[in-house]
Amino acid sequence: MIAxxxxxxxxxxxxxxxxxxxxxPMPGPVIGLMLLLLLLLLxxxxxxxxxxxxxxxxxxxxxxxxxxxLSLLFVPAGVGVVQKLDLIxxxxxxxxxxxxxxxxxxxxxxxxxxxxxxxxxxxxxxxx
Amino acid sequence: MNRDPFSLWVYLSQSPLxxxxxxxxxxxxxxxxxxxxxxxxLANPVLHSMWxxxxxxxxxxxxxxxxxxxxxxxxxxxGPATVALAVPLYENRxxxxxxxxxxxxxxxxxxxxxxxxxxxxxxxxxxPREVVxxxxxxxxxxxxxxxxxxxxxxxxxxxxxxxxLTGIMGAITVTPLMNRMGITDYRARGFAVGIAxxxxxxxxxxxxxxxxxxxAGIAMSLNALVTSLLVPLAVTFLLR
Numbered sequence: 001m002i003a004x005x006x007x008x009x010x011x012x013x014x015x016x017x018x019x020x021x022x023x024x025p026m027p028g029p030v031i032g033l034m035l036l037l038l039l040l041l042l043x044x045x046x047x048x049x050x051x052x053x054x055x056x057x058x059x060x061x062x063x064x065x066x067x068x069x070l071s072l073l074f075v076p077a078g079v080g081v082v083q084k085l086d087l088i089x090x091x092x093x094x095x096x097x098x099x100x101x102x103x104x105x106x107x108x109x110x111x112x113x114x115x116x117x118x119x120x121x122x123x124x125x126x127x128x
Numbered sequence: 129m130n131r132d133p134f135s136l137w138v139y140l141s142q143s144p145l146x147x148x149x150x151x152x153x154x155x156x157x158x159x160x161x162x163x164x165x166x167x168x169x170l171a172n173p174v175l176h177s178m179w180x181x182x183x184x185x186x187x188x189x190x191x192x193x194x195x196x197x198x199x200x201x202x203x204x205x206x207g208p209a210t211v212a213l214a215v216p217l218y219e220n221r222x223x224x225x226x227x228x229x230x231x232x233x234x235x236x237x238x239x240x241x242x243x244x245x246x247x248x249x250x251x252x253x254x255x256p257r258e259v260v261x262x263x264x265x266x267x268x269x270x271x272x273x274x275x276x277x278x279x280x281x282x283x284x285x286x287x288x289x290x291x292x293l294t295g296i297m298g299a300i301t302v303t304p305l306m307n308r309m310g311i312t313d314y315r316a317r318g319f320a321v322g323i324a325x326x327x328x329x330x331x332x333x334x335x336x337x338x339x340x341x342x343x344a345g346i347a348m349s350l351n352a353l354v355t356s357l358l359v360p361l362a363v364t365f366l367l368r
Contacts, residue, residue: 008208015211027272029210030349036214041221060219063212066205067341070331072155073206074295075177076199077270081292082182083192084285088293094253099266099290102246103297103324104305106267110238110320110347111311117230118316 004053004062011035141190147198154180167335169300174328178292206271206327213345220342227315231346234316238323238347239354242267243362251367258282264363266290268355269326269348276359291326298325299332314340322347 015031018024024031036059043049053059088095140146158173158180165171185195196203217224224231243264250260261282265273270291277287302321311317318340321329326348334341 005208008211011214012207012211027210027269027352029207030352032207032211033214033217033349036211037218040214040218060215063215066209066212067216067334070209070327070334071159071173072152072177073202073209074174074292074328074331075151075155075181076196076203077288078174078178078292078296079181079185079195079199080192081289082178083185084289087286087289091255091259094250094255095259095263095290096293098246098249098253098255098263099294100297101249102242102266103294104301105245106238106242106324107298107302107305107320108309109241110234110323111306111309111316113237114230114234114316114319115311115313117233118227118313121229 001058001062004059007039007053007059008032008036008062008066011039141188142194142197144198144201147190147195148201149198150181150184151177151199151202154184162335169303169332172296172299172332174299174331175296210269210349213342213349216338216342217346220339223315223339224342224346227343230316231319231343231350234319235323235347235350235354238320239267239351239358240362242324242351243355243358244366247362247366257367259286260367261363262286263290264359265355266294267324267326268352272352272356276356280360280363292328295325295328298329302329302332303336315343318343319347323351326351 012029012032014035015033016028018031019026019028039049039054040059043054053062155173155177158171158176161176162168162171162173181195184190185192246263246266247260250263255263261280262277262284263286264280264282265276265287268276268291270288273287273291274284277284298321302317302325306317306320314337318330318333318337321333321340322344325332330341330344330348333344
């Protein structure tokens with residue numbers, strides 16, 4: 001488990017280093033995600049890589065454990081929001097209302113676009 | 129042994145141990161209630177942990193800085209958890225690869241809608257310009273959103289508030305909304321909540337369905353990229 005966690009941290013570290021070092025316009029952890037994905041894919045191609053955390057279910061089970069508790073990780077930032085309730089009160093209902101409508105509209109537009117695009121695609125494929 | 133309960137409290141309330149314990153304990157209870165209600169949207173564990181801990185800090189007159197001294201260990205794991213999204217992505221790579229095109233189209237539509245809708249609505253509601261700018265990146269994950277806000281000379285702490293509230297709203301509304309609309313494609317449902325409500329939405333998606341979680345995670349990561357390019361553009365075009 002420690003080896004798996006180290007691998008995850010190493011990917012993030014490499015991601016942050018790339019972001020700071022050569023100024024890739026992406027968040028460091030997202031680069032880390034791509035690196036870990038690349039490692040997992042390479043492992044399937046080259047058996048030599050299947051060692052340590054990449055062997056068996058190592059890094060996979062640690063990652064699943066982290067993601068199973070993803071909600072917890074937002075609690076500290078969320079508590080910060082409760083501390084700034086005066087900011088919300090200052091801007092009143094409009095602030096909350098705008099956010100709520102925007103969320104609903106975004107959900108509907110995204111889900112609608114996804115479904116329409118995926119239907120159009122399957123129709124293309126069905127065509128001989 | 130320390131006989132004075134007040135000085136014991138003063139000691140403990142300044143140590144990270146107490147606040148880390150409080151964070152984990154309150155979340156464990158909120159999560160147990162969420163499971164007990166079969167993951168009812170309104171029993172969102174983030175929402176309830178937030179206000180319970182917030183009220184506790186208020187009652188004990190503890191500053192957020194002191195609290196964060198303990199909670200930072202949990203907060204830190206957000207980065208590694210983002211990296212860990214590679215694993216469900218890897219495990220579901222076939223499903224993901226076959227949906228690349230709908231994802232890219234929905235990403236474009238969704239991220240534009242997220243930014244444009246909030247900017248236009250906030251303008252229409254007559255909110256001050258600085259508030260509008262602070263709200264613009266509200267659909268991306270907090271770290272990225274605060275960076276965007278800073279580059280616009282807006283208020284990053286107000287942005288953080290907008291981001292968290294957006295995440296909670298998205299996580300609460302997505303399941304009833306999608307069920308009402310009769311949408312059963314969990315790829316689309318997950319992708320939408322990842323675009324609209326970043327990590328808190330993704331956490332919700334993982335509670336409902338593994339495939340939804342994977343798509344939410346991809347959507348969240350892609351949206352972080354697109355929005356950092358989009359917000360400065362939108363601000364120039366929509367706010368003249």
